[in-house]
Amino acid sequence: MKSPVRVVVTGAAGQIGYQLLFRIAAGNMLGDDQPVILHLLEIPPAMQAVQGVVMELEDCAFPLLQGIVATDDANVAFKDADYALLVGAMPRGPGMERSDLLKKNAEIFSVQGKAINNHANKDIKVLVVGNPANTNALIAQQNAPNINPAQFTAMVRLDHNRAIAQMADKLSVGTHELSNMTIWGNHSSTQYPDISQLKVNGEVVKDIDHNWYENDFIPTVQQRGAAIIKARGASSAASAASAAIDHMKSWALGTPDKDWVSMAIPSDGSYGIEPGVIFGYPVTCANGQYRIVQDIPISDFSQQRIDATNQELREERAAVEHLFS
Numbered sequence: 001m002k003s004p005v006r007v008v009v010t011g012a013a014g015q016i017g018y019q020l021l022f023r024i025a026a027g028n029m030l031g032d033d034q035p036v037i038l039h040l041l042e043i044p045p046a047m048q049a050v051q052g053v054v055m056e057l058e059d060c061a062f063p064l065l066q067g068i069v070a071t072d073d074a075n076v077a078f079k080d081a082d083y084a085l086l087v088g089a090m091p092r093g094p095g096m097e098r099s100d101l102l103k104k105n106a107e108i109f110s111v112q113g114k115a116i117n118n119h120a121n122k123d124i125k126v127l128v129v130g131n132p133a134n135t136n137a138l139i140a141q142q143n144a145p146n147i148n149p150a151q152f153t154a155m156v157r158l159d160h161n162r163a164i165a166q167m168a169d170k171l172s173v174g175t176h177e178l179s180n181m182t183i184w185g186n187h188s189s190t191q192y193p194d195i196s197q198l199k200v201n202g203e204v205v206k207d208i209d210h211n212w213y214e215n216d217f218i219p220t221v222q223q224r225g226a227a228i229i230k231a232r233g234a235s236s237a238a239s240a241a242s243a244a245i246d247h248m249k250s251w252a253l254g255t256p257d258k259d260w261v262s263m264a265i266p267s268d269g270s271y272g273i274e275p276g277v278i279f280g281y282p283v284t285c286a287n288g289q290y291r292i293v294q295d296i297p298i299s300d301f302s303q304q305r306i307d308a309t310n311q312e313l314r315e316e317r318a319a320v321e322h323l324f325s
């Protein structure tokens with residue numbers, strides 16, 4: 001049996017947390033031979049609810065679950081952490097401007113970045129789910145100068161999975177038959193779902209009606225979160241948790257040959273993106289490392305959309321830059 005790894009989930013009493021913790025403990029994220037110790041971070045008013053989640057985790061008697069730490073202290077939560085899924089965030093309230101939202105979340109993610117810096121395993125893999133995810137990841141990263149910046153990532157995998165599902169439906173194939181989907185940029189309505197490299201069973205997909213692609217598919221993927229809120233009266237939770245599991249699993253255990261996944265990662269300038277912003281890219285993963293897929297041909301149509309989401313991320317960064325340590 002491998003030795004256990006420590007996995008932090010923030011916002012552990014929230015909707016996504018409730019969908020996520022049980023799947024991690026069941027081995028869905030790191031494999032069914034990897035024991036885990038779960039660290040649950042919440043704010044003080046939610047600690048009673050967290051105790052209920054802890055009781056339920058115990059009641060599952062998961063063979064891989066070797067311990068649970070539940071706390072409202074970030075310094076305790078991130079102690080010796082190997083993986084962190086930063087889900088808890090301040091939601092956008094009535095009348096709140098986007099700049100207020102960025103600022104409120106900057107406070108949360110700077111505290112957590114510092115705690116990661118001071119207490120986590122230096123090889124920690126961090127995934128930010130809480131919105132605005134890309135910029136929250138940047139804030140955490142900027143507050144953790146002793147951790148390799150590349151270890152801070154944000155989630156565009158839900159968008160990736162949504163795009164695959166929409167395409168599978170359109171082409172009347174199974175989702176497992178599709179590969180090489182890309183989400184470029186921000187987890188926001190400027191994200192760009194790019195099907196230019198999409199394959200069905202290894203064959204490039206041609207003959208997609210461009211009008212459908214531009215005016216139906218792209219807005220459907222971009223607005224899917226809002227459509228779910230409208231239908232369900234609450235934001236996506238189970239699908240978001242599932243995508244978080246997928247993101248970490250790909251990163252830790254690797255991507256299949258001849259395919260890639262979408263991860264928001266610190267830009268190294270590839271594809272002309274502003275260096276440093278946390279940008280959705282096509283990546284392959286092996287041995288716990290990700291690598292940006294290079295040399296994808298970019299059409300004028302794609303370039304315009306990539307530029308728009310790049311611009312949005314630059315503006316988000318400018319709005320919080322003064323909070324970097």
Ligand code: NAI
Binds near residue numbers: 012016043088132
């Ligand atoms: P929720 O409101 O049900 O749960 C959030 C939890 O975070 C609450 O229990 C709250 O007490 C906790 N929390 C707040 N501040 C905290 C802090 N400083 N430390 C620890 N915990 C804290 O929200 P839900 O539905 O679970 O969503 C969580 C976040 O994920 C939201 O920001 C949402 O917008 C985002 N999201 C991101 C997606 C993506 O694709 N990147 C998809 C869906 C949601």
